[in-house]
Amino acid sequence: MFSILNPGYLRLPPCFVGLIVLKVLLAAAATAQGAEPYRLISGDHVRLNWAGVDAPIEAAVDIDGNLRLVEIGAISVAGLSLDQAEARISEHLTRAGLYQAPQVRMSMTGYAPVIVIGDVAQPGRFDYFPGMTVAAAIAMAGGPGLPAETSIGLARLDADLKGQARALELEITSLRAEQQRLLALLPEAALDGLEGLRDMDRAEVSPSLVTIDATLLQADQRAIHDALIVTEREIEALASQQGLIEERIDLQRVLASGVQEELARVQALHDRGLSTSIAVSLAETRAANVQSDLLEAETALVNVVAVLARAEQQRVGIQTNHEAETLRDLRHNLIQEWTAVARLQSVQQQLRALESSPVALGDAQQELLITLSSVRPGRGNVVAPDLGAQTMPGDTLFVSWSTAGDGKVASLAGTLKP
Known part of the structure; x- marks a missing residue:
């Protein structure tokens, strides 16, 4: 367990860096003297070669612990040493009838990464190197991060949350002011079920927003009014034109009746020889x-009637389309408001959790807790390993801060971060 007396100390102490170097050197020396042979794991990369193959084969141990080779298929190698893996691959090659005594040679080209997560500066996955210790892995991750439960950390978190809350409150206020403007544009018949919105306390809306929205409302109403006036004038002009054409038609019908009578009279005279053919033709x-x-x-009357019908339809459409568009805008506005309210409630909940936190700001000494987790058989999980303990490819290190003496990992920051 590594204790930091100054919780706000971000950089690694010189002694910590020196300890890392010393442990790495000691681990490398111990490895050179002989240790348990390395056993393959998913994520390792190897190079294979044997007599008769054109070029070395690069392969990776997949998630199932297999090497997949052309013409052979999957060969399980997870948990085997390099010598054992060579023997198994030779056995498969011989069994497949591809080679006789192939003499497989395997070498490592890369190891499964070591993962460092939690309260470190740069959590992530890091390339393993032989002799990598717990301290070296944490150093590669940028060293321990600032404990979340320091006075500075909590003060920043409190200020950030309050800023978010204020911004969301302003957003909700603006949306509600917009709602009032949209509601004012709708006719009474379209307001069924929206009484609650219409009766909202206008005290929640700032005076400046009320003034702006009132101006926008007047502009929208003028636009609708002007569009209706233009349409009405067009309808009146078309109706007047229709009346004139109808009068002209009545006159033409009278003239047509008189002309037909005159034609019948001239035709009758012509039949009796009392009128000439020219008179009949005229x-x-x-x-x-x-x-x-x-x-x-x-x-012309038919055309005017058609244009008049379209103008009347346009007059109705101006009101109907505007109403539909306003309702769509209102729906979008309400969804935005509900989303902002939900976000605000979440921020307020985080603020309440922060205010009720039992962690004393700046008073509690912070201790660094490290948990090493491994998928290798027999290795399991190790809580608070020595900083000089060897890591293995595929290991995961979880680094966290706790309040000194309580034996519990501090988790407040983790619950408050979005």
Whole structure:
């Protein structure tokens, strides 16, 4: 267990660095004198070679502990020493009838990484090197980080949370002011079920936001009013034009009736020899012209009626489309507000947890706790290993701070961080 008397001390003490160097050298010397042979693990990388193969083969031990070789398939090597792995691969090559006495040679090209997590400056995965100690692994991770439960750490956390809370409160206030503006644009018929929003306490909204939203409301209402006025004037002009065309049609019909009577009279005289063919032809031409004018007027009436219908539809659409768009904006606004409220509640909960924390700010001495976890058989988990203890490829180191003497890992910062 490593004790830091000054909780705010971020950099590694010189003695800690010296201890790392000393332990690494001692571990390397012990390894050179002979130790338990290294056993392969998932994540290791090896190079294979044997007589008859064109070039060395690079391979990695997969998550299942196998080496996968072309023409052979998966060969389980996890937990084997290099000599044992060579023998097993030779056995598979011989059994497959590919080689006779292949004399496999295996060498390490890389080891499974060591992982360092918790209260260190740069948590992550780090390349293993022979002789790597617990202290060396922590040093590669940047050394122990600042204990979260120091007065500085908690003060910064408190200020950050309060700043977040204030920003969220302002966001919610702005959204609610926007809601009032949107509600004011909707007709009474569209407000069913929205009474609670409409009756919201306007004291929650700042006066400046009320003024801005009132100006926006007036601008929106003017835009709708102006659009309706333009449409109404267009409808009035079309209606007037429709009336004139209808009067013209009535006149044309009277003229057409008179011309038809005149044509019938001239035709009757012609049949009795009392009128010439020229007179009949002229009467027929007049009747055809009047009929053509009548058809033209009726066509113009149809066109005006169609345009008038579209204008009336546009008038209705201005109100309906604006109402639908306002409701969509209101829905989006409410979702934003609910999201902001949920975030605010989370921040407030964190502030309450911070305020009720039993950790004394700046008074408690902090101790560094280290847990070494290994997937290797027989190695298991080691709590508070010696800083000079050897790590192995695939090991995980968890580093955390605790209050001195209570034997518990301090976890307040972990619960408060988003």
